[in-house]
Amino acid sequence: MPRTVVIAGVGPGLGASLARTFAAEGCRVALFARSADYIEELAADLPSPGEGLAVPTDLADVEQIREGFDTVREAFGPVDVLVNHASAAAWSGLLDIDLADFEESWAVNCRGALVCSKEAVGDMRETGGGTVIFTGATSAVRSLGGSIGFTAAKFAARGMAMDMAQEFGPEGIHVAHVVIDGQIDGPGARERAPDRDPETFLDPDEMAETYWHLVEQDRIDTMPFEVHITNGPQNTEFL
DSSP states (O other), X not given: OXXXXXXXXXXXXXXXXXXXXXXXXXXXXXXXXXXXXXXXXXXXXXXXXXXXXXXXXXXXXXXXXXXXXXXXXXXHOSOXXXXXOOOOOOOOOTTTOOHHHHHHHHIIIIIXXXXXXXXXXXXXXXXXXXXXEEEEEGXXXXXXXXXXXXXXXXXXXXXXXXXXXXXXXXXXEEEEEEEEOSOBOXXXXXXXXXTSOGGGSBXXXXXXXXXXXXXXXXXXXXXXXXXXXXXXXXXXXXX
């Protein structure tokens, strides 16, 4: 039986690689993002044997999220895998940050992930298990200074993932957090960082394989909670 996957937050970098990787493994993949034209084109172009479904969704809007999951269930059935991949950044320090920017970062990274998780985990409890993966960042585990909104939101999302892992692991629901510690390669990435060593960019297709490993591994009593993806030939480390 093919898995039904929701990727909440899809763009032309890692989100697109996740969609292609899961589809190539035979999954039915629902793409949530505000950019309707982009996700419709991506959904139509996913590799077989998977299927794609574009679900235009503002992940800061609670009702749109709930309606999006209803759309997925009508098309594909209950959700087996959720990737909380959306991110909104507030790159200012304490004295400069605008409250609206702080709240937007929280609304997408935290509240949006919470609502998506409630929808998906409700399905997984009824069907006997599943996987929820949170995409984190360096700022989820180590403050870099001067980006208080993003750091606060990513710390909160990591804490949410950890709490869910403890609560639902005994029910066969694997919750994992992936720390992206580096610059992801993709459209325009090298132009935006011309001084960066090209060898240090992270390959989004290779990263997507790490996510897939978290989905397909056998359920055992001890499951990895956190994977740290960073630069170098050995770029994944299970923590």
